[in-house]
Amino acid sequence: MTKQYWLVKSEPEAYSWADLVTEKETDWTGVRNYQARLHLNAMRKGDRVFFYESVSTKAVVGISEVTETATEDKTADKLGWVSVKLKAVKALSQPVTLARVKEEESLANVALIRQSRLSVMPLSKDEFTHIVNLGKKGA
DNA sequence: GCCAACGTTGGC
């Protein structure tokens, strides 16, 4: 299967990109939204996942990779919720802020903007590449 | 099954 691209959100006060870098790998638990769960279930090993920090940072800060597909989320009090395993790949040279994403006409349709409360969302390859480029030094 | 009330998320 061809590689897919995603974005997950986290409040850095709860779990930050720096935390993932320190841990190297983590179980992405705590998703309690049906739409987000659909996306978690669709993730495949090797898919690239943007790490977006909400609230205080409001920027895409790093790239991670799916290392294990969805399994039962053991932190949930009911069965049926899932988590995936993510590992840190690399930080963006410069964070791509929400404001920056909003400036880009070709990124106007990303769920990050259109559905601000969704915490796990898909991105097209073009959208992913575009944001990666914005995150390069001097972009 | 509808809708009001409420809680949560997240931008500003």
Add this chain to the structure above:
DNA sequence: GCCAACGTTGGC
């Protein structure tokens, strides 16, 4: 800290 948007719950 405020508020809009959204999801969930519960009464009818």
